[in-house]
Amino acid sequence: MSLANGRTYLAIPGPSVVPDAVLRAMHRASPNIYEGELPDMMPGLTADLKRVACTDGHVAIYISNGHGAWEAALANTVGIGEKVLVLSTGHFAQSWSRIAEARGLEVDVLEFGNGGPIDPSRVEDALRADSTHAYKAVLAVHVDTSSSNRNKFAPLRQILDDLGHPALLLADCIASMGCDRFEMDAWGVDVALTGSQKGLMCPPGLGFVFFNDKAAEARRRLKHVSMYWDWTNRSEPEAFYQYFSGTAPTHHLYGLRTALDMIHAEGMEAIWARHATLAQAIWAAVEHWGQGGPLRLNISDRAHRSHAVTALSIGKPHGTALRRWCADQAGVTLGIGLGMGTADDPKSDGYFRFGHMGHVNAHMILGLLGVVEAGLAALDIPHRAAGVAEAAKVISGV
Numbered sequence: 001m002s003l004a005n006g007r008t009y010l011a012i013p014g015p016s017v018v019p020d021a022v023l024r025a026m027h028r029a030s031p032n033i034y035e036g037e038l039p040d041m042m043p044g045l046t047a048d049l050k051r052v053a054c055t056d057g058h059v060a061i062y063i064s065n066g067h068g069a070w071e072a073a074l075a076n077t078v079g080i081g082e083k084v085l086v087l088s089t090g091h092f093a094q095s096w097s098r099i100a101e102a103r104g105l106e107v108d109v110l111e112f113g114n115g116g117p118i119d120p121s122r123v124e125d126a127l128r129a130d131s132t133h134a135y136k137a138v139l140a141v142h143v144d145t146s147s148s149n150r151n152k153f154a155p156l157r158q159i160l161d162d163l164g165h166p167a168l169l170l171a172d173c174i175a176s177m178g179c180d181r182f183e184m185d186a187w188g189v190d191v192a193l194t195g196s197q198k199g200l201m202c203p204p205g206l207g208f209v210f211f212n213d214k215a216a217e218a219r220r221r222l223k224h225v226s227m228y229w230d231w232t233n234r235s236e237p238e239a240f241y242q243y244f245s246g247t248a249p250t251h252h253l254y255g256l257r258t259a260l261d262m263i264h265a266e267g268m269e270a271i272w273a274r275h276a277t278l279a280q281a282i283w284a285a286v287e288h289w290g291q292g293g294p295l296r297l298n299i300s301d302r303a304h305r306s307h308a309v310t311a312l313s314i315g316k317p318h319g320t321a322l323r324r325w326c327a328d329q330a331g332v333t334l335g336i337g338l339g340m341g342t343a344d345d346p347k348s349d350g351y352f353r354f355g356h357m358g359h360v361n362a363h364m365i366l367g368l369l370g371v372v373e374a375g376l377a378a379l380d381i382p383h384r385a386a387g388v389a390e391a392a393k394v395i396s397g398v
């Protein structure tokens with residue numbers, strides 16, 4: 001017998017749960033792209049996106065996934081053959097560095113492993129050693145979705161400023177924007193990027209690159225910029241057709257309009273607080289289960305744990321078995337372990353992840369944890385019983 005029929009929950013770190021209101025907004029006949037509602041919507045969309053990133057700068061919207069946003073951020077800031085410094089705390093920083101290499105950039109990677117944050121002192125040493133200012137940009141991932149580590153950006157800005165180093169600071173916020181607190185201007189980030197399918201609660205298909213005037217100046221310095229990724233026209237919402245370098249992603253824009261309405265009705269502070277509390281509920285359950293068995297949170301320091309995604313280790317082959325049980329028996333799909341492989345577990349079978357980004361609330365998280373607890377029992381995976389009760393304490397605030 002399976003108990004999976006009913007509304008399913010895709011509890012993976014992207015794509016995330018799309019609200020019914022967003023789906024309804026997209027379910028319509030093709031709109032007029034020459035004039036009227038759709039082109040008129042653009043200035044409001046860009047203004048409301050910038051409020052999510054906490055920036056007064058500019059935003060370019062691409063028809064792309066996150067990989068496209070990675071490409072776009074580099075295409076507008078660093079010339080072919082120029083040098084960048086990548087600060088890696090996991091799989092996604094490494095993937096971004098490969099995109100940089102494929103573009104013909106010279107890439108230095110500072111590797112911090114996937115168990116914790118960037119160490120600012122090593123960054124300082126690397127930038128101090130770069131006395132000729134060869135690095136044009138420093139690339140870092142805010143929340144690395146593979147490890148669920150969350151990095152701090154203000155200290156990186158401080159190092160660049162203290163050394164008088166002119167490199168741009170680029171932030172991948174694909175997993176975190178609209179979930180974890182991120183304040184682009186206050187933290188001194190020059191370019192921030194994200195996609196539509198995580199905290200922004202839309203289907204995959206839109207990429208967003210936010211940039212300040214310093215980054216815009218870097219773009220003007222470049223001789224050649226791929227026309228598709230050039231952010232020049234794309235940050236002027238009045239130039240509707242040029243804005244998308246072709247046909248606009250009509251239905252996605254309607255979905256995004258509704259998602260941004262929902263986001264700003266709740267408010268950024270309230271959204272960050274909701275994600276923080278739900279994440280703490282998950283941590284409480286996992287730490288309790290772990291007292292009687294192999295389950296562990298991947299990031300030990302709370303201050304560096306994401307509020308949008310949680311990576312866990314459980315030992316091979318329990319991760320894969322638990323994911324299968326939750327999907328087949330209870331209608332909940334957990335995220336695979338990603339980039340955590342070791343010699344005896346190359347496919348990360350001993351890891352899995354919870355995605356808790358965007359349109360998630362207390363009943364979904366308690367349901368998710370209840371299902372996992374049932375799965376641990378059904379599969380005879382050692383754990384201390386009644387972890388869900390610990391999560392409920394966090395939710396109830398007592």
Ligand SMILES: *Cc1c(COP(=O)(O)O)cnc(C)c1O
Binds near residue numbers: 172195
């Ligand atoms: C999801 C994700 C990406 C990749 O986005 P795609 O849309 O899959 O290309 C990159 N970086 C981070 C931090 C992510 O979470």
